[in-house]
Amino acid sequence: MSIAAVRLHHLVAPLPEVIGNALVSFDRRESLFVEIVDRQGRSGWGEAWHTPAADRATIAARLAPRLLGQDPQQIGRLWQEMREAAGGAMGAVAAIDMALHDLAARQRGIPVSTLLGGALRHRVAAYASGPFFKPGGHPYREFEREVEGYLRAGFKAIKLRSGFAPADDAAIVNTVRQMMGPDGTLMLDFNQSYAPRAALAAVSAMREAGLLWVEEPTVPGDLQGYRMLSGLMTPALAGGETFTDARAFRPFLEAGCMDVLQPDIAVCGGLTGVGRVAVLAELYDRPVVPHVWGGIVNFQAALHLTATLPAQRSGGAAGGYPFLEFDAGPNPLLDLCGRPTVNGDGTVTVPDGPGFGIDLTADMLSPFVVARQEVTAQ
Structure with missing residues (x-):
C-alpha cells in the first residue's frame, strides 16, 4: 500500500x-x-x-x-x-x-467524497464560467452567441467575465439577463480589473439584472476596497481564488465584507487546505464555492468537495449554495476523459467510482x- x-x-x-x-x-x-x-x-x-x-x-x-x-x-x-x-x-x-x-x-x-466524510448531494449545481474576451475587436462581440450555447447545454447559472468599461459591462449583463429570463442565476467576475469605485459604477447600472455575486471587484488583498464595496453593493461579494492559506480569508470574514469564499484547490493547499477554509467559513456562516481552473483533475476534486459542503440559501434559482464552477471555454485538459456532462437541470453528477471517478x-x-x-x- x-x-x-x-x-x-x-x-x-x-x-x-x-x-x-x-x-x-x-x-x-x-x-x-x-x-x-x-x-x-x-x-x-x-x-x-x-x-x-x-x-x-x-x-x-x-x-x-x-x-x-x-x-x-x-x-x-x-x-x-x-x-x-x-x-x-x-x-x-x-x-x-x-x-x-x-x-x-x-x-x-470508495469515492473521494466518501473519504471526505460523505456526499450531501449526488448532483451539484454548476455554473458556466464564461464567455472569454477575445482580442481584435469588442471583447463582448460573441457573448450572446456563446451564452445561447450554455443555455442549450443545460446550464441554469452563468458567471460572465467583465471589466471592459462600465457602460459596456452593464449593457451585456442586462442583455444576458433577458436571455436567461428571471429564473436563471447570474454572477459577474471583474477579474481584478477595476479599482473599487469603477466596479461600483458598473454594478450600479446592473441593478435590474439581479446578480447573485460580484467576484474580485478589486485586487485580492484589498481589504479596505472590499469593506467599502460591501456597504454599497447589493450583490454578494466573492473572492479569494489567489489565496494560498485559509488564514488569508480571516480578515475579510472578520470585517464582514466577503460573502462567498472561492479558494482554488490547486492553489490553496489541496483538499486538506480548502477543507480548512470550509471550517472557517462555517464558523462565519459563509458559503464556499471553489474556484476551478486548470484541467480535469482540479475539476473532479472540486466536484467531490462541493458534494460534501453544507447547503445555504442563495436567493438564486439554481437551488442555493454550493455551486460548481464549470470552465465553459476551450480546454483540452478538461476534455481528457471526455468533457463532464451537464444534466438537464443544470447539475453535474458526482461519480460513485473509486477516487475521483476518472481513469x-x-x-x-x-x-x-x-x-x-x-x-x-x-
Whole structure:
C-alpha cells in the first residue's frame, strides 16, 4: 500500500485562438499533473496549474523523495510534512494532497467524497464560467452567441467575465439577463480589473439584472476596497481564488465584507487546505464555492468537495449554495476523459467510482506533454 513512485507530467495544450479576461490573455492551457503510484500499481492524480514549472521543480527536489515508502492513507500527517518542506510552494503541496486523496480512496474502493466524510448531494449545481474576451475587436462581440450555447447545454447559472468599461459591462449583463429570463442565476467576475469605485459604477447600472455575486471587484488583498464595496453593493461579494492559506480569508470574514469564499484547490493547499477554509467559513456562516481552473483533475476534486459542503440559501434559482464552477471555454485538459456532462437541470453528477471517478492514463496526456519526470527509490 506504500508509495513507490511520483510521476510529474507538465502539460501544454495550444488553443485555436487567443482568449482571456479583462486582465490577461492566453493562447494555451498549461498545468502540472502529478501521479502518485503505490506498490500495487494504483495511481492517484493531483494538479497544479498556477506555476506548473516551479511546482514541478519543488516536488521533484523537496517533496517526492519524502513521499516514497509512505502510507498514502496518512494524508493529514503528510500534508503537514509537505507544507513544511515546500518553502511556501502551496501549489506543489496542493497537487500532492489531491493525488493522495485520489489514491487513498482508490485503495479503499470508495469515492473521494466518501473519504471526505460523505456526499450531501449526488448532483451539484454548476455554473458556466464564461464567455472569454477575445482580442481584435469588442471583447463582448460573441457573448450572446456563446451564452445561447450554455443555455442549450443545460446550464441554469452563468458567471460572465467583465471589466471592459462600465457602460459596456452593464449593457451585456442586462442583455444576458433577458436571455436567461428571471429564473436563471447570474454572477459577474471583474477579474481584478477595476479599482473599487469603477466596479461600483458598473454594478450600479446592473441593478435590474439581479446578480447573485460580484467576484474580485478589486485586487485580492484589498481589504479596505472590499469593506467599502460591501456597504454599497447589493450583490454578494466573492473572492479569494489567489489565496494560498485559509488564514488569508480571516480578515475579510472578520470585517464582514466577503460573502462567498472561492479558494482554488490547486492553489490553496489541496483538499486538506480548502477543507480548512470550509471550517472557517462555517464558523462565519459563509458559503464556499471553489474556484476551478486548470484541467480535469482540479475539476473532479472540486466536484467531490462541493458534494460534501453544507447547503445555504442563495436567493438564486439554481437551488442555493454550493455551486460548481464549470470552465465553459476551450480546454483540452478538461476534455481528457471526455468533457463532464451537464444534466438537464443544470447539475453535474458526482461519480460513485473509486477516487475521483476518472481513469487517466499517461497515454491520454501524451499529446500535451512537454516534460516528464519520475522519482523512485534508488
